[in-house]
Amino acid sequence: MNYRHSFHAGNFADVFKHIFIVRILLYLCLKESPFRVIDTHAGEGFYDLNCEEANRTSEWRHGVGRLRDFKGIDKSFCDLIQPYLCCVGINENDQPLAHYPGSPMIASRFMRQQDRAIFCELHPEASRLLRRQFAHDKRIKTLHLDGYLGLGAFMPPKERRGLVLIDPPFEQKDEITRLLSSFLLAYRKWPTGIYVIWYPIKDPDFDRKLCAEFFNNNITRTLRLSLNIGGQADGLKNTGLLIVNPPFTLEDEAQELMPFLTRLLAQGEDAGYQIDWAVREGKIER
């Protein structure tokens, strides 16, 4: 396992993914009844933006770094993005950004006393750091465990409401096969959970095949969002989120958020986004 998220924390892909995770957590908080968060590939939980790894790539400067300085953007965009900005420490006093929270820390900041979370991480050092972050939080269990095993083992959660984040590094050749089979196992045990699956789009055919798999396996409601930052630089430019059973408010929120987010994070004129249904109520959209 070579991947370390400390090289990438706060980059455009994190910003995109975490903004929608925050919208989903806020939706779950609308009801008093408890929810559960399961993060299968949790990472370290919290990142130092001045560490050697972050400095080596400086990816965060073109991600969360750009959000610190934006001004004069549409009001409904600002209202929707505000909870994320507060959560990552961007506030009105213009403090420099020193840290970035990973998905576990973001989840923990929106969880209430009654909510619970399980965070899995397989890399020994990342897992140690993750455990240290949450050692004193009784709502949270951190496990040094293969997240795909956790996905099958912890379904359905007793709360019967909640969010499952599946965010692998896509280092392994068979990652998508493992992801799909573990997701399908979990979905069959808990078909009403909200699932967020992050993936890199290196080949447009990959996206099409993934959606066809969802349809063929009778997954019903799946919203697909993708963000392409464009530009000439090497490296990841295009990423997607498949959101199974999204809150009914999320498609409209995405329509408000994506145009401005794309503009803020763009690295070239060819930047763009897509919002569509991979599967809507049992029908494939294309």
Ligand SMILES: C[S@@+](CC[C@H](N)C(=O)[O-])C[C@H]1O[C@@H](n2cnc3c(N)ncnc32)[C@H](O)[C@@H]1O
């Ligand atoms: C993209 S990072 C996660 C980022 C995190 N979800 C966030 O948004 O802040 C992927 C993480 O998965 C871990 N990982 C890789 N394979 C794993 C597996 N089979 N089970 C659990 N964790 C794994 C890596 O060590 C890495 O920390």
